[in-house]
Amino acid sequence: MATSSIGSGTAAIDVAGMVEGLMAIENRPLVALQSKIISQNLLISDLGQLKSKVAAFQTALQAVENPDSYSAAVASSSNESAVTVSSSTGALIGSHEIEVDKLAKPAQYIFANSAFTANDALAGFTTGTFDLIVAGETNSLAVDSATTIEDLSTFINGLGLNVAASITQTTSGQYALIIQGTQSGEDNDVTFSAHDALSADFETNNALAGFTATGTFDLIFAGETKSLAVDSTTTIENLRTWINGLGIDVAASIESNVSGKYELIIQGTQSGTEDDVIFGLRGASISSAAAVLGSDTAYGNQAQDAEFTLNGLDFKRATNNISDVLSGTTFNLVSTTVQAATITLAAGPDNGQEVIQAFITAFNDLTAMSKKLTQKGEGSTAAGSLAGSPGTLFFINQIKSMLSTGITYESGGVSTALDLYELGIDINSDGTLEFNAVNYASTDSLATILASGINIGSTSFSDTENLDAFLTSQIEVGGDLNESISNEQDDLYQMSEKEVALQMRLDSKQKSYISQYSSLNALLFKLNNTSSALTSALAGLVDGQNNN
Template sequence: MATLSSPGIGSGLDVNGIVTKLMAVESQPLTALDNKEASYQAKLSAFGSLSGALGSFQSALAGLTYPAKFQAVTATSADTTIITGSATSKAIAGTYNVNVTQLAQAQTIATAGQTTSATAIGDGMATTLTFQFGAISGGTLTNGVYSGAAFSQDANQARGSVVIDSSNNSLQGIRDAVNKAGIGVTATIVSDGSATPNHLVFTSTKTGASSSMKISVARNPLDPADPSLADVLAYDPAAAQQMTQSSAAQSTKLTVNGIDVTSSTSTVNEAIQGVTLSAAKIGSTTISVVQDSTAVKYSINSFVKTYNDLDSTIKGLTGYDPKTQKAGLLNGDSTVREIQTQIRNMLSSKLSDSGSGLATLSQIGLSFNKDGSMALDSTKLQTAITSNIGGIGSLFATVGTTSDSLVSFVSSTSATQPGSNAINISTLASQGTLTGSAAPANLTITAGSNDQLELVVDGVSTTIKLAPSTYTANGLVAALQSSINGATAFSSAGIAVSVSVDGSGKMSVTSNRYGSASNVGATGNGLSNLLGTPVAAAGIDVAGTINGLAATGSGQTLSGALGSATEGLKLQVTGGLTGPRGSINMSQGYAYKLNKLVDNYVGSAGLIAGKSKGINSSIDSIGKSRDSLNLRLAAIEKRYRAQFNALDAAISSMNSTSTFLTQQLAQLSSLK
């Protein structure tokens, strides 16, 4: 039978209250564990704040490891309505006189007027319009028509073709077909308000003297001739012209300090080294190229701010406030003192390998205040900028300086050690080439006979076809290069070739890529006509040593040996001779070294990670102690309750006996 227990009811003892108070005393070690855990959690959070501050400091340092951060250059035009400029770090400071005499424009040609734009032209049988792009030279231009001129195709612009049939053989249809084809021509219809107002107008999408158009109109040889479309659209600047020119293709022309410069667009690159010019109108002005000291000042000030932010965080975590009489959560922690000391020592040390005339931060106006924060003397910084702005970059960044102008520093990694390393080149990189054995046998290209090549360039294959025509030798070279470089399979893969001809008329096709991955091969019905029995030569990778150890060559790039002081170093060798090629001096500035130092703190195996691991281990230990203590407290409480319940029962029994005896004695007294 079940019984109900209510401690203390029979005896009057407050068993629950007594046990609760006793357990409060017994539980004091649990409270101590909770307080200790809270202290550890606070420290863990403090180390998290320190890690975050170091991470922010490291992020700021990352940008300072690149020399370009300190090599910003500006190009300013005295008259921006004539020309503007933008500069890279390669630009040379100076003032340049610029005179713009001609602006680039595209060629525009138009058909004779038609009564309507919807009327069909010709019999509607399939006819191909072929657009070529090139330069017009010689002759005279009268009322939009050339006489006695010559046309030479641009080898770097692919031909384009459009098929016109019964579905699109009106001005509107031709316009839409040309625009849809995306062949470098924009077609529109212009109405002049006359009795035959509608003119189909073609405009090259590219500007420049080499973007003039030539339009051929051809039918399948088996179809009967239909001159109607040709009478409207055929256009050859060197022969018959059924269309008239309203705007000539021309390039931008200007002089820089009296030297003639030409560009196919309004943008002119490298007329001034490292500067891109954008011409807007004809006129004269000056371009001033100067080092951008504003960018350098901003970088230095950002460095000072990020350091002071870190210093402020460390002070807050380790300091003592006499007003509140409270210490920071990491006050007295040896790990934080070590981090703070190492960073300050590095910033106060002298670089032994800068090679720029600047070796300490104090030389550019950086110093420490008495409270440990960093200060910047702007006057001293400006003096350093004026006298040695390039050296400031070397003071902070990782810089590789070569003594040979045809050997350039590309990049390095954290594995690359500072110092000077000798360079020796045993083999220069070469390009894959397919060289003809004889001059083209026939300059007339016939469809299905000698018009096709199956080409493999740098491992990518495609088929190209030359447009049927009778070419000059140079024209055939230009057409072949244009057709190859215009092939989608090649252009989409970033592959291009150069087609050249030697003094005997033999043609060569050369990949623009260098190294062992560069190759050119060909088959097809046009091979023997164009190249005879060609000889293929694969490209060769550059080879040599850096610091006396064999380096790895890939194309024109030479990489330092793994496990050596030059590991991670990449150089580009663009020419010159084999043999000794000077040296590369690697210097690592403050930003680079600090970045590596901070890695030792915030990395997965760093000081903070180790400290945090120890704290977490202590927290886990407290958890285990708490669990063990809770089990012991449960047993103690159980024992207390058993003991007091037994006492309660005993007192209750004695109370019952007392009551019974009292009653019995009372009855005995009443009998007397």
């Protein structure tokens, strides 16, 4: 609030100066509180950094204890044109024989027809339904004589499934429809079938059905599948005879049409959707599929799983990228093999020193941070935020104590002790750790010990009350260090609330002072004016008397 001095002579009061002086005294508790808030924020920040140092030390500790951290295996293949291999942590040293019998493949079907002279050519349907079955899920499209291959492509690509369709130009003025799965493996197979939509013509009543490979023709009636093994010698008469011999409500006949050719007619003998008749093809590359699209050239492949033999055991996977057979090892099947390839996992270079050095660095960073927080202010050295309460960091001493407990590992089922110096770790007089390469190199079978796993801060290898567990108890939710941070944050919140309340009271106090002293100043001004008037009046009276 703006203030000013009002008056003349010696009677005026400097309201602004008066209020400023009074508020300087009133503000002392607020200034002290704000100083505490600054210190509290610094303390919380320091504790947060300390927690990060503890977490980093725990990560380094876990790396030292974890056998997967050491001697990462180097993987190789004797036949990279058939099998490539890579390794990660956990890979076991050794050699493995692998034979690749089949590669995983997605389904793919290609339909060509001399009538497909444009990318929107008629597909060749009569009225009916085209079904696309992807991974066992059926998706249906109503079709008729106006349906084009572009309609099919749009329908398939709009399904949002692991299947794609495209139309490609094969030669000048000729196109083909390609339908293919986008995922390999039998579980991702793509097949199709038709309801009443076939329109293929045959030259004779005993013509070859047009199957181009050994496979299976499926007839699905009322939800029940009947299958017939077919090959390139299967005729339409074979199909008719087989269907009529099934003893179900489906009949097949061969009829001549107006063009002098023959048609195989398959129809249900009962009405109703429950008696629907569907048929499809598996692996026979694909007369029935060709008939579905009126194609005079059609071929394709079913989706298939990868099949391989590893160390005499047979395996089957939906993908050629195999990562769940050998621990820490991924191999990629590139081609089938004539003879077995050898996968070799050899020991890599010793990286134990680097792992232990990282552990030492993380510990020294943690102890340096704790010293900084608890140092006393001397000379130009500022006091740490925990100088007044060093007990907060007592857990650092517990960490050092657990390190002194030593290390255990398991040998022949027996827990065996190991000293820090045998890992190449020396404890200096100032409490820091230092790597000793001579001791590290002189410890017998150390690489083997590290590769089997060690336990730091316990007297038994199987003891879970170790240094790792203690660190977790400090930094986890509800842990001691985490709770200390939470408590300090609560204190900061209360201080901030008190600051707001105190500031509001001081603002009110300042307004009151300004009002009081402004009123007093106005009164003094009025009194001063009255005094001046009286003085003038008295002077006039005296002058009048003197004149008389």
